[in-house]
Amino acid sequence: MTALREVGILGTGSYAPERVLSNHDLEKLVDTNDEWIVSRTGMRERRLVSEGQATSDLACESAKRAMEDAGVGAGDIDLVILATVTPDHLVPSTACILQARLGLVNASAFDINVACSGFVTGMNVAKSLIAAGAYNRVLVIGAETMSSILNYKDRGSCILFGDASGAAVLGPYAGQGKILDMHTGADGTGGMSMVVPAGGSRKPCTPEVVAADEHKLVMKGNEVYKFAVAKFKDLVVEQLARTGYKPSDIDLVIPHQVNLRIIESALSRLDIDPARIYINLDRYGNTSAGSVPLALDEARRAGRFQSGSLVSLVAFGAGLTWASSLIRW
Ligand SMILES: CC(C)(COP(=O)(O)OP(=O)(O)OC[C@H]1O[C@@H](n2cnc3c(N)ncnc32)[C@H](O)[C@@H]1OP(=O)(O)O)[C@@H](O)C(=O)NCCC(=O)NCCS
Structure with a gap:
């Protein structure tokens, strides 16, 4: 092989x-x-x-x-x-x-x-x-x-x-940017906590559907909040366990830009200095799949990490789904 x-x-x-x-x-x-x-x-x-x-x-x-x-x-x-x-x-x-x-x-x-x-x-x-x-x-x-x-x-x-x-x-x-570790996962049982009910094959769009805004996102904010805090923490803990690094080895965590309270709440359960978390959600909000790569590119161009830095990417969202990656820049 x-x-x-x-x-x-x-x-x-x-x-x-x-x-x-x-x-x-x-x-x-x-x-x-x-x-x-x-x-x-x-x-x-x-x-x-x-x-x-x-x-x-x-x-x-x-x-x-x-x-x-x-x-x-x-x-x-x-x-x-x-x-x-x-x-x-x-x-x-x-x-x-x-x-x-x-x-x-x-x-x-x-x-x-x-x-x-x-x-x-x-x-x-x-x-x-x-x-x-x-x-x-x-x-x-x-x-x-x-x-x-x-x-x-x-x-x-x-x-x-x-x-x-x-x-x-x-x-x-x-x-440059060697990917050391990766992980993805899903839990479809939580799928209905963020859903666009209509516009697919289950409920095709009709004038009634549109009038009722069923082609728009519906979210159970509190359920998603709890999932996001727990999953953020688990992803980092498991990434460190798989690779043998300590929290202090990570130079920058680039999380999905979900909500500052979710990020701070997860961080309070991890031994990571808040100065090592990249945040730009104040300027862009949550841009879903755009969030991590936008933050990665911005942080890189702003010199927030350099050659040799250990950078952790952590993301979670609808599905429910999650993914992480550890990079030696
Ligand atoms: C949506 C979210 C910000 C709501 O914050 P919260 O502190 O949980 O607020 P609650 O839902 O408990 O609502 C508290 C009150 O604020 C009100 N409220 C909700 N949105 C509001 C808004 N934009 N402005 C003012 N008041 C608002 C609610 O109606 C409620 O009022 P009530 O007590 O009179 O019923 C929070 O649950 C969240 O961030 N969830 C995660 C969602 C997410 O990130 N999804 C994407 C994941 S990838």
Whole structure:
């Protein structure tokens, strides 16, 4: 049997649309206020697409930046994995739309639907395929237009999310971003805690469905809150147990940007200095599959980690799903 190859992150990129929706803007849409949102979530503003902009448009920008950063051309990519719960269309996949847009003529392409765990899950799938020798340059993207499925009459959910995209090019390890450990998991019994009830085969869209906003996200906030705190803690503890590192060895944790209270609550159960957690949810909210790659790219470009740093990615979300990855940058 051929030995498995080591896999690295060759480049990263991200893109958030320009339009800003602040807490004060939300006060005009639903019965809420800036003080409530900041104290319960840590969020101050989020980005939204402009009229006519869709998930593939966000994905395209972040992918171009990641490919440029990695120094690869369109012909070099042999697989595109695009994580999203807000595809441009039900069919075809947004990955195929992107493949055509970027002229990735040598690439296979498919979407994965793992919600907020999407990018890290996509990375882990890519890592396995590259390690096995099946592909050489995989473009992994997390991209979401959450505003397209939010109910802006529901103050319990619409305040939390924004639109954004992030991407990475993975390939055989070449001295940067070696993936040391990965894990993914799911518990479908919790699936109905975050659901878009209609628009799929169970309940196709009709005028009645749309009038009742059943094509929009419905969330049991308290259930998700408890799951997220526990899963965040478990993912880090298990990652350290598998790899033999101590909490103090981790230079930066890049968590899914879910909610500052959830992150702080999980951290209080872990022996990790809060200064070693990357947070940008105050500026973008929760951008689902876009969240971790946007934070990874921002943190990297801001010099929050360097060559040799140990970086932990931790994500969890609807499904329920979760994924983690440990990287020696
Ligand atoms: C949604 C969330 C912020 C609600 O915070 P909370 O402290 O649990 O608030 P509760 O749901 O207990 O509601 C408390 C009160 O605030 C009200 N409230 C809810 N949203 C509000 C808002 N945007 N503005 C003002 N008041 C609000 C509720 O109606 C409730 O009022 P009541 O006591 O009169 O009934 C929190 O549960 C959460 O973050 N959950 C996780 C959701 C998530 O991150 N999902 C994505 C995971 S990937």
